[in-house]
Amino acid sequence: MKIIMLGAPGAGKGTQAKKIADKYQIPHISTGDIFRANLKEGTELGKKAKEYMDQGLLVPDELTLELIMDRFKNPDCAGGYVLDGFPRTIPQAEALTKALEEKGESIDFAINVEVPDENIVNRMSGRRACLACGATYHIVHIPTKVEGICDRCGKELVLRDDDKPETVKKRLGVYHDQTQPLIEYYTSQNKLAEVDGTQEMEAVFQNIVKILGA
Ligand code: ADP
């Protein structure tokens, strides 16, 4: 199964993608996580991506596509995947469609997790991320057992630099301009499914399971 998670930054794409990956036993591929891992390792790609990420801008398509096409070559992608944060522009979506078509394949679902802008700044300012294992929490809605410590791997959690309110507002603007048009794109391909992302995490997941089938 090949699934794309769509939605504003902070809508809950990553949270749901991890649950989908666990249930359906497919890899969770987050371009944001890959950029952050590169940044942590100090690679050239990480340094280039940081310039854009820190400003709340998208990393250029060319760089992002090179990274994701390389990731698809990994044998763990053979049985499908859940994409989180990719595609984020029409050229990225077109490149994905073309790359899949060349193999006689297509995505199965693009799931749009809908959360109004008013809720997003709260979601992001409360988000705490584990840069070691990629887990994500919320200080109020999805708290850890021990404050500031990852339940999964025991490392310290951080507030991402790009989750500060000024950058979040910028990222929301970029989302509306460049990513929201993908809703129309996947609607026209009959792949779009919508879920109400304002519900509690487990309720959102149950709606997604209904769409994907058990
Ligand atoms: P995205 O991947 O779309 O940027 P995340 O999955 O990281 O978003 O979620 C953003 C923040 O909102 C995180 O702090 C996460 O723990 C929290 N969150 C996710 N889903 C819900 C939900 N259904 N209700 C409340 N908070 C949520």
Ligand code: AMP
């Ligand atoms: P995320 O973790 O999905 O919120 O992504 C964090 C940041 O990484 C974004 O604000 C962008 O700067 C960058 N990024 C992640 N995925 C993409 C993508 N598909 N295209 C361009 N930039 C991306």
